[in-house]
Amino acid sequence: MEKIRENKYLDITEVASKVYHNLSPAQLIEKAISRNEGQLTSAGALRVTTGKYTGRSPNDKFIVDSPTVHNDIAWYNNKAFSGQQFFQLYNRMMGYLQHREIFTFSGYAGADEEHQVKVQFINEFAWQNLFVHQLFIRPEPLQEAGNPDFMVICLPNFTAVPEIDGTNSEAFIVLNLEQRILLIGGTHYAGEMKKAIFTVMNYLLPKQGILSMHCSANMGETGDTALFFGLSGTGKTTLSADHNRRLIGDDEHGWSNQGIFNIEGGCYAKCIKLSQENEPQIWDAIRFGTVLENVVVDEESRAANYDSADFTENTRAAYPVHYIDNVVVPGVGGHPSTIIFLTADAFGVLPPIAKLNNEQAMYHFLSGYTSKLAGTERGITKPEATFSACFGAPFLPLSPLVYAKMLGEKLEQQNTKVFLINTGWSGGPYGIGKRMNLTYTRAMVTAAIAGHMDHVSYDLDPIFNVYVPDTCPGVPDTILKPRNTWSDVTSYDRQARELAALFIENFTRFLEDIPEGIAQSGPKGQ
Numbered sequence: 340m341e342k343i344r345e346n347k348y349l350d351i352t353e354v355a356s357k358v359y360h361n362l363s364p365a366q367l368i369e370k371a372i373s374r375n376e377g378q379l380t381s382a383g384a385l386r387v388t389t390g391k392y393t394g395r396s397p398n399d400k401f402i403v404d405s406p407t408v409h410n411d412i413a414w415y416n417n418k419a420f421s422g423q424q425f426f427q428l429y430n431r432m433m434g435y436l437q438h439r440e441i442f443t444f445s446g447y448a449g450a451d452e453e454h455q456v457k458v459q460f461i462n463e464f465a466w467q468n469l470f471v472h473q474l475f476i477r478p479e480p481l482q483e484a485g486n487p488d489f490m491v492i493c494l495p496n497f498t499a500v501p502e503i504d505g506t507n508s509e510a511f512i513v514l515n516l517e518q519r520i521l522l523i524g525g526t527h528y529a530g531e532m533k534k535a536i537f538t539v540m541n542y543l544l545p546k547q548g549i550l551s552m553h554c555s556a557n558m559g560e561t562g563d564t565a566l567f568f569g570l571s572g573t574g575k576t577t578l579s580a581d582h583n584r585r586l587i588g589d590d591e592h593g594w595s596n597q598g599i600f601n602i603e604g605g606c607y608a609k610c611i612k613l614s615q616e617n618e619p620q621i622w623d624a625i626r627f628g629t630v631l632e633n634v635v636v637d638e639e640s641r642a643a644n645y646d647s648a649d650f651t652e653n654t655r656a657a658y659p660v661h662y663i664d665n666v667v668v669p670g671v672g673g674h675p676s677t678i679i680f681l682t683a684d685a686f687g688v689l690p691p692i693a694k695l696n697n698e699q700a701m702y703h704f705l706s707g708y709t710s711k712l713a714g715t716e717r718g719i720t721k722p723e724a725t726f727s728a729c730f731g732a733p734f735l736p737l738s739p740l741v742y743a744k745m746l747g748e749k750l751e752q753q754n755t756k757v758f759l760i761n762t763g764w765s766g767g768p769y770g771i772g773k774r775m776n777l778t779y780t781r782a783m784v785t786a787a788i789a790g791h792m793d794h795v796s797y798d799l800d801p802i803f804n805v806y807v808p809d810t811c812p813g814v815p816d817t818i819l820k821p822r823n824t825w826s827d828v829t830s831y832d833r834q835a836r837e838l839a840a841l842f843i844e845n846f847t848r849f850l851e852d853i854p855e856g857i858a859q860s861g862p863k864g865q
Contacts, residue, residue, distance in 0.1 A: 401513045446476055446604070448603065495526060577618055685724060795810050
């Protein structure tokens with residue numbers, strides 16, 4: 340960061356009128372309320388709204404194209420931004436900050452100290468500074484010294500001018516890997532900070548031989564570790580928060596030669612339709628210090644209404660991981676014995692649970708099929724089929740094949756079991772069928788992790804080419820074969836072949852670069 344930091348005019352602490360550094364959650368909540376940024380709920384959480392941006396803006400995300408990173412970046416999956424545009428935008432943001440109060444937080448990404456990245460966040464909102472305080476790893480007092488490895492400047496009220504700044508809209512997320520600075524503006528959605536740092540780690544960790552993963556992780560009483568891959572809304576947070584197992588991390592992890600580690604220090608849980616009965620750990624974590632995004636709150640009682648989607652379906656709760664009772668601190672674990680791929684199939688044709696061999700696992704990892712759920716991104720108002728490589732394509736600066744190759748090697752080395760679990764629809768597509776019963780899904784996950792699925796009989800699905808069990812403890816046999824749940828099997832066959840065709844079409848982009856065995860391990864479409 341020498342080019343920027345040597346310029347005294349661009350020193351943020353000299354530009355701003357007042358800098359609040361590493362305030363406590365209580366102090367930040369006081370500031371947020373006094374500045375009319377949010378209100379306390381009856382449970383003690385800080386509720387905020389984010390305006391028209393209630394989800395990520397993938398079309399507004401850029402990576403600065405510089406000589407040191409150009410050959411590393413998969414540009415077909417990332418948008419380029421010039422260095423000149425970046426510095427111009429940075430200088431305009433510094434001008435905006437003159438005579439304003441700012442809040443800074445210096446924390447860490449990576450629970451494994453050997454691979455930890457120090458990040459400094461600069462926020463114009465107290466509530467967003469509270470958000471990163473709770474989502475990332477909080478430092479001990481003696482860890483304060485030294486410059487950050489990465490700096491994030493997040494100014495939601497600063498809007499870009501596309502004609503001047505080279506952005507696509509007033510919102511922007513611009514990552515400069517060479518200067519190690521991230522600029523965010525024009526959007527109030529705090530999740531942009533979280534996912535941008537994940538993008539940074541997806542660049543840095545593979546260069547150290549570590550697989551970075553968009554997954555949750557938990558640990559059993561015997562120390563056995565399980566991973567849950569999936570896009571937002573597929574159930575990673577819900578299913579990994581299991582009162583019978585200890586939570587390692589909510590959303591992002593690294594897999595090194597020693598085992599896995601959490602990249603973050605908090606959870607960012609979807610809370611639409613949240614209930615104490617179905618998700619007691621998340622329910623109990625929503626208390627003082629938690630940030631609630633876009634949740635409808637009764638003006639008199641201040642009680643949260645989790646059933647309402649008046650603002651968005653993508654309502655969120657951000658809290659530190661230790662708000663979950665049975666948590667692993669620090670967030671590290673051994674090599675995973677079980678991996679769960681989660682998908683929310685809006686077609687209603689994928690089996691609720693299927694066992695995958697290593698080649699099938701590689702195929703489905705590269706495919707990353709699910710349905711984008713309403714509100715997760717701007718413009719998504721109902722579920723739609725999507726393929727997101729490695730279950731996290733928007734956050735991958737490198738080619739998906741880099742991450743897939745590393746996963747395949749680790750599956751082979753550790754003899755890890757892999758299951759595909761559909762948390763989506765059964766008995767018909769979205770609008771006709773019903774969302775899979777959470778109790779049944781939990782039973783499938785428990786059975787897969789506990790080894791109960793190792794000795795049951797399986798049939799090879801003729802269309803999707805995966806192994807579907809005939810029985811699963813705690814789950815009615817009738818729902819395990821999705822064709823049997825449709826009233827019109829002809830419609831099922833047609834819908835299943837349509838989805839299989841989408842798999843096949845999507846996977847053509849990988850065919851030249853992967854072994855034949857993997858290419859032949861996907862749906863057959865007939």
